[in-house]
Amino acid sequence: MAPERSPIRIVVLISGSGSNLQAIMDSCQRNEINGEICAVISNKANAYGLQRAQQADIDTQVLSHKDFDSREAYDQRLAQLIDSYNPDLVVLAGFMRILTADLVQKFKGKMLNIHPSLLPKYQGLNTHQRAIDAKETFHGASVHFVTEELDGGPVIVQARVPILADDTAHTLSQRVHEQEHIIYPLVVKWFSEHRLTMEADYAVFDNQPLPAQGANYPEE
Secondary structure, eight states: OOOOOOOEEEEEEESSOOHHHHHHHHHHHTTOSSEEEEEEEESOTTOHHHHHHHHTTOOEEEOOGGGSSSHHHHHHHHHHHHHTTOOSEEEESSOOOOOOHHHHHHTTTSEEEEESSSTTSSOSSOHHHHHHHTTOSEEEEEEEEOOSSTTOSOEEEEEEEEOOTTOOHHHHHHHHHHHHHHHHHHHHHHHHTTOEEEOSSSEEETTEEOOTTOEEESOO
């Protein structure tokens, strides 16, 4: 039998309500993830996700970007703050900041993000409306490793959501969120089990390179 591995240490970065944070917290609570969230860091003091973390006795930190003269100065301090928790994994859960190359490089291969589209389609903002306007039949969410390219790192998992004839950006986003809350904890679980790594420009799961669009959820 393989020896039991120690739980991984996770730092989560947020800017808002923290619904994906909650999904990961719940998964840790159920012991599905072999890890613990040791800190939640927000660039906004009023982010509801901070209350979620505090209610779960998780350490919280606020580091406002408004207190810094440049993106570089902010990210340098943010990197130090993250580092102080000695994390094995950094999870971006609605952290609404574009990261500098130095910060991304520092945590390369151990920083995850979730994006509300089927990457590489619809990088950036307003993805739900853009997918509807383009008359797509499917939309969804992607979990990926973070690289210097915005929303461009190796994709690990995608969940597809059909676009209905009467969908609005709001109704579509609600269904995409439901899938996000399934696939993000799943990917963190894989990482905690040491089944997931990042090579130069692709993700590796169970020693097998994943395709450019990652694995499908549920598996087709």
